Amino acid sequence: ENIFDRSRMAPKTPIKNEPVDLSKQKGCTPERNPITPVKLVDRPQPDPWTPTANLKMLVSAASPDMRDREKKKELFRPIENSEQSDTPDSLQYDMVDDSTVDEFEKQRPSRKQKSLGLLCQKFLARYPSYPLSTEKTTISLDEVASILGVERRRIYDIVNVLESLHLVSRVAKNQYCWHGRHNLSQTLRTLQEAGEMQYGELMTFIQHKEQDLEYKFGERKRETIPDSQERPLLDFSEPDCTSASANSRKDKSLRIMSQKFVMLFLVSKTKIVTLDIAAKILIEETQDTVDHSKFKTKVRRLYDIANVLTSLGLIKKVHVTEERGRKPAFKWIGPVEFSGKTDESRGHSPTSDPLPGARRGTHAPYQICATGNQKFTRHTSFNSAQPCEGTRRKVNSEPNSPRQERQDEYCSKMINLAAVCRQKIEEDTRSPSITSLLSVPRDSDFCVNPLPQAVFPVVHTDVPSLSLPNGIGSQAPHLSTPAASKTENGKATLFPNQSFLCFPSSSLIMLCGGPQENNLRETLPTSRDMGKRNAEAQAAVAATVCQKRSSHKCTSPSLLVDDEEPAAKKQTVEQSDVPLSLVVPKKPFESPKAESTPGSGSASALHLEGFHLDLASPVAPEAADKESTMPLDSQGQEKWSQNKGPDEPSPGKEHISKENANQPFLPQYLYVQPTAGLSSFNFLFSANQAPGAVSLAASQLPSLSVPCVVVPSAALASFPLVCSPTVTSPVSPVPDGSFSAATPMNFSMSSLASTAPVFIGTTAVVTPKVSPVPSVDPQQPAHPPPHLSPVLARSCGAIKLDSPVCVGHPVTLLKLQQPSSAPLTPKSIRPARHEAFFKTPGSLGDPVAWKKNEGNQTRNGSSVQRRLEISSTSPD
DNA sequence: CGATCCCGCCACATT
DNA sequence: AATGTGGCGGGATCG
Numbered sequence: 001e002n003i004f005d006r007s008r009m010a011p012k013t014p015i016k017n018e019p020v021d022l023s024k025q026k027g028c029t030p031e032r033n034p035i036t037p038v039k040l041v042d043r044p045q046p047d048p049w050t051p052t053a054n055l056k057m058l059v060s061a062a063s064p065d066m067r068d069r070e071k072k073k074e075l076f077r078p079i080e081n082s083e084q085s086d087t088p089d090s091l092q093y094d095m096v097d098d099s100t101v102d103e104f105e106k107q108r109p110s111r112k113q114k115s116l117g118l119l120c121q122k123f124l125a126r127y128p129s130y131p132l133s134t135e136k137t138t139i140s141l142d143e144v145a146s147i148l149g150v151e152r153r154r155i156y157d158i159v160n161v162l163e164s165l166h167l168v169s170r171v172a173k174n175q176y177c178w179h180g181r182h183n184l185s186q187t188l189r190t191l192q193e194a195g196e197m198q199y200g201e202l203m204t205f206i207q208h209k210e211q212d213l214e215y216k217f218g219e220r221k222r223e224t225i226p227d228s229q230e231r232p233l234l235d236f237s238e239p240d241c242t243s244a245s246a247n248s249r250k251d252k253s254l255r256i257m258s259q260k261f262v263m264l265f266l267v268s269k270t271k272i273v274t275l276d277i278a279a280k281i282l283i284e285e286t287q288d289t290v291d292h293s294k295f296k297t298k299v300r301r302l303y304d305i306a307n308v309l310t311s312l313g314l315i316k317k318v319h320v321t322e323e324r325g326r327k328p329a330f331k332w333i334g335p336v337e338f339s340g341k342t343d344e345s346r347g348h349s350p351t352s353d354p355l356p357g358a359r360r361g362t363h364a365p366y367q368i369c370a371t372g373n374q375k376f377t378r379h380t381s382f383n384s385a386q387p388c389e390g391t392r393r394k395v396n397s398e399p400n401s402p403r404q405e406r407q408d409e410y411c412s413k414m415i416n417l418a419a420v421c422r423q424k425i426e427e428d429t430r431s432p433s434i435t436s437l438l439s440v441p442r443d444s445d446f447c448v449n450p451l452p453q454a455v456f457p458v459v460h461t462d463v464p465s466l467s468l469p470n471g472i473g474s475q476a477p478h479l480s481t482p483a484a485s486k487t488e489n490g491k492a493t494l495f496p497n498q499s500f501l502c503f504p505s506s507s508l509i510m511l512c513g514g515p516q517e518n519n520l521r522e523t524l525p526t527s528r529d530m531g532k533r534n535a536e537a538q539a540a541v542a543a544t545v546c547q548k549r550s551s552h553k554c555t556s557p558s559l560l561v562d563d564e565e566p567a568a569k570k571q572t573v574e575q576s577d578v579p580l581s582l583v584v585p586k587k588p589f590e591s592p593k594a595e596s597t598p599g600s601g602s603a604s605a606l607h608l609e610g611f612h613l614d615l616a617s618p619v620a621p622e623a624a625d626k627e628s629t630m631p632l633d634s635q636g637q638e639k640w641s642q643n644k645g646p647d648e649p650s651p652g653k654e655h656i657s658k659e660n661a662n663q664p665f666l667p668q669y670l671y672v673q674p675t676a677g678l679s680s681f682n683f684l685f686s687a688n689q690a691p692g693a694v695s696l697a698a699s700q701l702p703s704l705s706v707p708c709v710v711v712p713s714a715a716l717a718s719f720p721l722v723c724s725p726t727v728t729s730p731v732s733p734v735p736d737g738s739f740s741a742a743t744p745m746n747f748s749m750s751s752l753a754s755t756a757p758v759f760i761g762t763t764a765v766v767t768p769k770v771s772p773v774p775s776v777d778p779q780q781p782a783h784p785p786p787h788l789s790p791v792l793a794r795s796c797g798a799i800k801l802d803s804p805v806c807v808g809h810p811v812t813l814l815k816l817q818q819p820s821s822a823p824l825t826p827k828s829i830r831p832a833r834h835e836a837f838f839k840t841p842g843s844l845g846d847p848v849a850w851k852k853n854e855g856n857q858t859r860n861g862s863s864v865q866r867r868l869e870i871s872s873t874s875p876d
Numbered sequence: 877c878g879a880t881c882c883c884g885c886c887a888c889a890t891t
Numbered sequence: 892a893a894t895g896t897g898g899c900g901g902g903a904t905c906g
Binding site: 110111112141152153156157160173174253254293296297300301 | 894895896897898899900903904905
Binding site: 111114115116151153154173275299300303304307328 | 879880881882883884890891
């Protein structure tokens with residue numbers, strides 16, 4: 001039978017077994033073997049390992065799976081028959097093989113030979129660790145799969161993990177681009193930072209207390225961490241961000257998991273992470289119940305990831321023996337110190353500035369709350385406790401806040417928090433509108449820190465500076481109250497001077513510029529890989545979720561600002577893949593015209609790039625490259641700032657922004673959803689000045705220049721930010737109005753109120769409390785937002801919005817939406833539930849509502865990626 | 877028998 | 892509808 005089959009089918013079985021066996025087992029057929037080797041030679045050989053690698057490959061190729069026998073045949077025949085491929089021969093061979101096979105079968109390729117780790121090594125062997133920047137290697141999944149002799153599914157497993165570390169990026173269907181390890185350290189640094197935010201405390205705790213706590217935590221963790229899962233995770237990862245569309249998908253959990261897993265190592269002091277702990281931490285479930293099955297599945301996935309990471313030489317398997325016994329674990333053997341230094345952020349404003357940027361405005365042109373690296377918060381879950389870094393810092397800065405001291409406390413807090421959160425969530429659920437949340441004191445409960453109410457995003461603009469420097473929370477409350485006008489009305493009351501932004505707590509970045517201020521430019525992170533998908537949506541979702549939950553929890557965990565890898569940047573820039581970004585697709589330069597609003601003088605260009613924000617878009621690329629390593633460090637910022645000045649000069653790029661400065665007073669805001677390239681960040685830009693700034697190149701992103709503040713969403717997660725445009729002071733005022741300024745913006749964040757939408761208004765302030773605001777209804781068009789409107793995106797132009805809401809000042813918000821962005825919308829908010837997360841953006845947002853309000857959002861699927869939307873939700 | 881984890885079904889997304 | 896992606900978990904192997 002076999003024989004017959006062979007003639008046709010034969011390839012399969014025989015092949016599988018044979019090759020392998022032959023090579024190995026019997027010395028026997030050396031003669032024949034020779035043949036195979038030959039063939040192998042041709043191919044790129046992945047296997048560094050052994051001479052037999054080739055054989056293995058063949059074997060694998062032959063592997064049963066091969067769907068295409070034909071292909072197999074092709075492969076083999078040549079090999080086998082290098083001499084001849086005649087069938088007859090083949091038969092003979094086959095025969096032979098068979099015999100061999102039997103033997104072999106016994107030995108048959110053991111599982112190990114087919115392990116993912118081995119496969120990954122083969123895969124990696126095909127590409128240079130440090131490819132020349134010039135050459136871009138594209139990877140065809142089908143091709144690789146056939147070469148390595150595995151099903152494509154397996155390749156996905158590998159690629160997804162590699163992608164999480166930015167070693168590759170998805171370019172298109174079936175196509176990935178190999179980047180190599182150039183950016184690995186940057187990525188790791190970013191992950192480390194993000195990890196510290198998310199898991200730092202937890203890990204510390206765990207490691208310190210060991211199991212006891214762990215276990216406790218185990219349960220709690222989920223909760224505490226839940227957010228993370230919610231979405232944001234590391235978006236940074238996604239440089240590409242693929243459009244929103246991507247997001248909707250179930251996010252690639254493998255990718256996210258991979259990043260989280262790596263984070264755990266980076267955060268861990270011992271650099272050893274046991275599988276069970278990792279699984280517990282990574283289990284998203286908010287739910288308490290941890291099913292065993294779920295745990296099991298998680299562990300399985302972790303093995304998959306671990307295999308790839310092991311192949312990369314980043315971790316190795318070890319065992320830790322604990323009381324309970326020996327537990328499987330992995331030890332990080334990769335780089336621990338990254339060139340960059342994370343510290344910078346810390347160093348950044350060690351002092352009490354709540355928001356580094358804000359105060360420092362002087363220095364930093366822009367204020368970025370959190371640069372890519374910086375964290376505002378530790379972990380989302382912590383948010384409640386510590387709203388943002390700034391806050392935290394404050395706290396810390398305060399007389400004593402030794403971290404460690406606090407740990408225990410922290411832990412307990414966390415635990416409590418979790419409980420509270422849960423509760424809250426439930427409540428929230430009930431409560432229709434966000435408002436309740438906002439207004440509700442409950443939040444306070446959560447606040448471990450002094451963030452009192454934090455709740456609301458609303459800030460008074462009145463306050464001269466919104467900045468919340470310190471007490472973010474504290475101030476906020478007042479503000480909000482007074483302001484009280486609701487947004488609902490459709491407009492919030494705006495005060496002439498003030499501008500506000502309300503965001504959903506979810507992460508976002510806001511940029512606000514005083515009228516005169518300078519602008520900040522930022523690049524939004526775009527996904528590096530354009531091709532890829534993105535996680536953005538997630539972020540959005542997360543946001544929503546958060547909101548629901550009362551945001552406290554929500555954390556978006558991960559937002560990383562990612563790195564900016566130079567390469568990545570390039571790509572982004574070049575490609576413009578970036579979906580989200582406002583960035584001009586290619587280079588800013590090119591898009592001079594992009595700028596849309598002409599009038600706005602002050603506009604600066606905004607690029608969204610992968611992770612950075614570049615101030616000057618044009619410049620950005622360059623800068624980025626230079627700095628690649630530096631994320632948004634202060635340094636970077638400074639540079640940028642410097643650049644700015646220069647930038648302006650550099651017209652080409654700037655073109656867009658060009659002048660900026662002069663614009664009338666209208667503030668404009670650009671809101672970018674996280675999904676967009678930024679992973680978790682939302683950006684808001686207010687350009688008072690330069691409304692025009694926002695221009696979008698058609699699909700591409702326009703660059704905008706605006707003074708802004710960037711906050712990591714995660715950090716913010718719960719915090720709403722408010723900026724008052726007016727405030728800004730141009731730090732570096734460039735005479736020409738160039739960007740220089742990064743004026744500091746003021747903004748306040750309320751930590752908790754994640755739910756609360758953020759409002760940005762030029763003048764007016766919204767009061768969160770006012771219940772109205774919260775109204776979620778998407779449907780209520782009117783109110784939505786006072787401000788935010790969607791704008792969007794069109795291909796090109798910038799859209800300006802007047803904010804309906806805004807009284808007096810028109811405000812424009814641009815939101816980049818990614819597909820997912822929708823979540824932010826009011827509706828989305830409501831829905832916010834888990835479900836929501838998973839839903840596609842579209843589902844979340846209500847288009848209708850939006851449309852009504854704005855009239856247009858561009859929300860098409862297609863454009864999803866690049867759209868800018870305005871979030872009107874504010875109220876909600 | 878627990879640790880690993882291959883394999884591939886199948887749902888969902890994209891084309 | 893076809894094809895690309897990737898979640899997921901049964902159950903085979905390994906140790």
